[in-house]
């Protein structure tokens with residue numbers, strides 16, 4: 575686990591040298607990576623400038639979004655046609671000629687858990703239960719600080735009662751998802767295979783900011799002969815399996831713009 579990683583923006587020439595003549599296949603996280611963190615999910619809007627850069631890049635190399643958001647929500651927020659989108663942390667995939675859902679047999683478990691969470695957490699002001707097709711997020715960003723330990727206890731108790739689901743974390747949230755060996759990393763590897771991007775001429779590059787993105791960084795670090803590059807978006811150095819970093823979503827957009835210029839000139 576690296577603690578300090580070079581900036582892919584400040585050291586852009588070194589970053590492009592690491593591509594080693596290969597075309598990047600870009601995998602982009604949404605919240606905290608291209609959209610700044612906001613008080614509520616619907617307020618985390620991707621700037622038009624970011625959308626324009628994504629459109630430019632999509633004409634130059636493969637681009638996919640991989641997010642914890644619900645697939646339809648993610649697709650609506652990004653609003654760029656023709657891309658591959660993976661929602662619910664990679665359980666729900668859609669793109670041109672592509673449709674795959676992992677864990678359909680867990681939808682009933684998620685429905686049950688959602689009902690119980692809404693019942694048990696309804697008394698906590700500011701706690702938001704967000705249902706995605708293949709995951710449930712419990713947001714505590716707007717909760718009273720004094721309520722947060724009780725919310726955490728309630729979530730953990732419920733997960734203990736639902737052995738077919740597992741708990742993951744994130745920025746001011748708890749998430750329940752099918753207890754399957756599937757995550758953003760496995761979804762990215764599956765996409766590389768499905769989209770025919772495993773050739774020696776392509777290098778996967780994943781941008782993300784959160785603990786669920788670490789699954790993708792690890793998967794790419796361990797990925798076959800061609801490997802892959804992880805870029806963690808983070809304001810402070812933190813342990814990460816990524817090998818490069820960017821400071822915040824603004825810098826991520828600036829980096830992607832520079833990458834688009836570089837690819838267009840190449």
Ligand SMILES: O=P(O)(O)OC[C@H]1O[C@H](O[C@H]2O[C@H](CO)[C@@H](O)[C@H](O)[C@H]2O)[C@H](O)[C@@H](O)[C@@H]1O
Pocket residue numbers: 603604605606607610611612613614615616617618640641642643644704706711713715744745746747749784786
């Ligand atoms: O995989 P991502 O695209 O990074 O999605 C992870 C979660 O992002 C959203 O929650 C986070 O962003 C919210 C808006 O900025 C913020 O209010 C919240 O505290 C963050 O945890 C989204 O709502 C979740 O469904 C995603 O799983």
